[in-house]
Amino acid sequence: MTSTDPKAALRSRMLALRREAGLASPGAGQALASRFPDQWVPSAGVVVAGYWPLGREIDPRPLMQRLFAGGARLCLPVVEGARRPLTFRAYREGDALERRAMGVSEPLPGQRACRPVLILVPLVACDHQGNRLGFGKGYYDYTLAALRASGPTLAIGLAYDCQMVAKLPAQGHDEPLDGLVTDTDVYDFRG
Template sequence: MTITADIDEAKRAMRREATARRREIAAPDDADPLLIDNLLGSRAVPDGAPVSGFWPIGSEVDMVPVLRALAARGHAVALPVVVGRNRPLVFRTWREGDAMAEGPYGIREPLESAPEIAPQVLLVPLLAFDRAGYRLGYGGGFYDRSLAMLREDGPVTAIGAAWAAQEVPAVPHDQHDQPLDWMLTERECFRIAGGAS
């Protein structure tokens, strides 16, 4: 077995465990204000920077209230759109009340008529994370490709968003895995050592 195959198998095993663990997490009743306060109380999002969030699926942490708070502070807010397998995401503007469509994987997305933007900050969903800044996603590589593409054009801050209970000692990773710069949970928002400020 090659090193890459070993890493892929370790990721698959961790994905199964992390998915089951996340389903059992009981979101605190005050999760929305905790997440908002933790993010806005940090230096993770520069003033006026365009921000992409994500529409929650299943037991993911809900970033919609955070996106509302950022929009109220004057940030352009976007949501990701899947345009094809093995392709980077497209980011389209989103405002409260905008019409949405169901995209691949059952995720709500802005309509094709919504303008595209290049976010400077991405709130990134995940199944597990570690303190070194690595995240375990769902295995499609969409965020890794998107972050790599965006970072070619300039600095982009990646903020993982999850429940604190999703932290693990170490996430298996390879050269294609784009690291996070910050991590947001209901308990804290912390900068990853070496991450973008």
């Protein structure tokens, strides 16, 4: 049986590259944190959505610590169900997390709901137009569409440099990133 997902082979190849990069570059999250442009954090008190890394995703926690030290309020995504936007709950370093859907670590249900203005987005691959390849469930596409419809939202992908590709197949429902920060470079896709 063959896959009907045209992105499946690319996803498999890019996940292997990401795994290798994660093993070869344990300090990549720290390098990424030092490269993140200050101008992408609009003001003190801004709500920033990070994520808890899965597998060999580049570690956003050093960047989240830097943003928190600069006055940002942090939150993490919560999976509400298939074909639904993620919601976000407040998070501070040391808060208890629970492992839920797809192995994602989420803040406990009692944590305050948040509406982020800056979203740090994990990915499998990204191209020079800001198209993002994820796991194929659409969570971030649904989320970015909903947030962008309700107000300003800056979506910045985080990745190893090897996750950048020349061109990705994009569909009408795919929500592009505004920028990408890797362990070695910064890309602004807003023109």
